[in-house]
Amino acid sequence: MPSFDIVSEIKKDELQNAVDNANRELQSRYDFRGVEAAFTLNKQDLTVKVEADEEFQVQQMDDILRGKLVKRNIEATAAEFGEITRSGKKSIQTVKFKEGIDKDLGKKIIKLIKDSKIKVDAKINDDTVRVSGKKRDDLQAVIALVRGAELSQPLQYNNFRD
Template identity: 80%
Template sequence: MPSFDIVSKLKKDEVLNAVDNANRELQTRYDFRGVEASFNFDKASNEVKLEASEEFQIQQMDDILRQKLIKRNIEATAAEFKEITRSGKKSIQVVSFKEGIDKELAKKIIKIIKDSKIKVDAKINDDIIRVTGKKRDDLQAVIALVRSSKIEQPLQYENFRD
């Protein structure tokens, strides 16, 4: 029976490359000369920490990071930019990346699939949704349906089997 998995994975090495490229651009930009500003990526928590001396510099760094992520094919919906905080003489912003499908989002996706009345079966396995059906065309229709729905997290479709 044909099946595929809906997953949400983050390419951590691509995020790391984007952060490295952003740090390189900071070193070459004229408006950041003599300013202690940096991007730091923590692989364990999937967070990038932006640090600079002023809030407007953080906003500029925010734009730089977004551009570098787009160049590395990381969707903007994967990143969640939090509020800028002030800690002593530094402004700090944390950018967290979403990975995995949580229960609420999985239920929302399954509801979208069931409401479409396509003859498939969708089940939640941890942070993966497995969709099975009798026809390959039905599964492709489900992929097109989920892509067209407005979901606030990037999704990938894996293990397509006949």
């Protein structure tokens, strides 16, 4: 019976490369000369700490980071930009990256599939949604349906098996 998994993953090495490239651009930009500004990646919880002297500089750094993420094929919807806070002489912002499908999003995907009346079966397994059906064309229709829906985070489709 053909099946595939709907997952939400971020390639950690590409994220590291995007942060490194953003730091390199900061060093070469004229408007950041003499400013202590940096991007810091925490790989365990997939967060990037954005630090600069002023709030407007943090906003400029957000644009730099978004550009580098797009160049590395990481969708900007995977990033959740937090509030800019002031800590002493620094302005700090935390950017969290969403990975995995939580229960609410999983239920939303399953409801979307069931409402479409396509003859497939969808189940939540931890942080993935497994879709199985009798026909390959039905599974491809489900992929097209989920791609067309505007969901809160980017999704990938893995383990397509006949």
